[in-house]
Amino acid sequence: MSPGLHDQAPNTSDPLPTPPSVMTIGAHPDDAEFGAGATLFRWTDGGAEATIVITTDGSMGSWDPRIDHADLVAQRRREQVSAAAVLGAHSVAWLGQPDGELRHAPTLRKAIASLIRKHRPDIVLTHDPWQRYQLHPDHRTTGMLVIDAVVAAREPRFYPDQGFEAHRPSAVLLWSADDPDHAEPVDNQAFDAKVEALLCHTSQSQTTMGNAAASDAARERFVEQIDEHLREQGRPFGFDRAEAFKRITP
Numbered sequence: 330m331s332p333g334l335h336d337q338a339p340n341t342s343d344p345l346p347t348p349p350s351v352m353t354i355g356a357h358p359d360d361a362e363f364g365a366g367a368t369l370f371r372w373t374d375g376g377a378e379a380t381i382v383i384t385t386d387g388s389m390g391s392w393d394p395r396i397d398h399a400d401l402v403a404q405r406r407r408e409q410v411s412a413a414a415v416l417g418a419h420s421v422a423w424l425g426q427p428d429g430e431l432r433h434a435p436t437l438r439k440a441i442a443s444l445i446r447k448h449r450p451d452i453v454l455t456h457d458p459w460q461r462y463q464l465h466p467d468h469r470t471t472g473m474l475v476i477d478a479v480v481a482a483r484e485p486r487f488y489p490d491q492g493f494e495a496h497r498p499s500a501v502l503l504w505s506a507d508d509p510d511h512a513e514p515v516d517n518q519a520f521d522a523k524v525e526a527l528l529c530h531t532s533q534s535q536t537t538m539g540n541a542a543a544s545d546a547a548r549e550r551f552v553e554q555i556d557e558h559l560r561e562q563g564r565p566f567g568f569d570r571a572e573a574f575k576r577i578t579p
């Protein structure tokens with residue numbers, strides 16, 4: 330690391346060309362939409378094949394302690410499928426781990442490596458596992474599992490029983506990074522798609538979206554918050570709006 334690293338302009342890379350294939354791996358339904366929904370939309374709109382992977386079952390995503398566990402899991406699956414359709418994703422894959430209890434396990438690393446080898450994404454997007462003060466254990470753990478799975482997927486001596494060729498993505502983009510060094514611009518169409526995909530997750534209206542489903546005013550406030558957040562991310566990179574990432578080249 331050069332001593333002057335933090336004095337440099339943050340954009341170390343131009344926006345990436347539309348990849349043929351992309352995979353997001355998030356802890357919960359809605360994480361990929363918050364972190365990279367606009368980018369995912371723009372790339373699928375440009376012809377990319379996209380897979381959305383969710384590591385947990387989303388069963389803790391409610392402030393109602395009486396809600397039926399299986400009903401909530403089923404609802405979150407339906408919401409994720411709707412959001413994936415808005416973003417143009419071709420498939421959704423579930424690892425189904427208990428929400429809030431995700432542990433780093435060799436079996437999960439292997440499962441994610443298998444998905445990477447099967448779908449062969451040029452770009453993998455996930456949580457930044459090194460984000461300081463990230464409280465949610467599933468976000469930290471998912472990010473680290475994905476990093477470890479990317480390393481395994483590219484090395485042919487890992488998991489020869491999987492029946493897939495090794496695969497090395499050209500880039501890993503980490504959302505919610507403390508020190509983003511890469512940004513993808515968000516135009517109006519991609520902004521609208523990101524908002525629409527987020528609003529598919531109606532079960533999360535109360536917990537993460539300021540009750541956006543409850544009234545027009547609340548929905549407007551939520552859309553304004555997303556807008557402001559994307560403008561903040563874009564500013565250091567010279568974009569009106571952007572989704573910013575830490576970019577790793579595996």
Ligand SMILES: [Zn+2]
Pocket residue numbers: 356357360465468
């Ligand atoms: Zn989450």
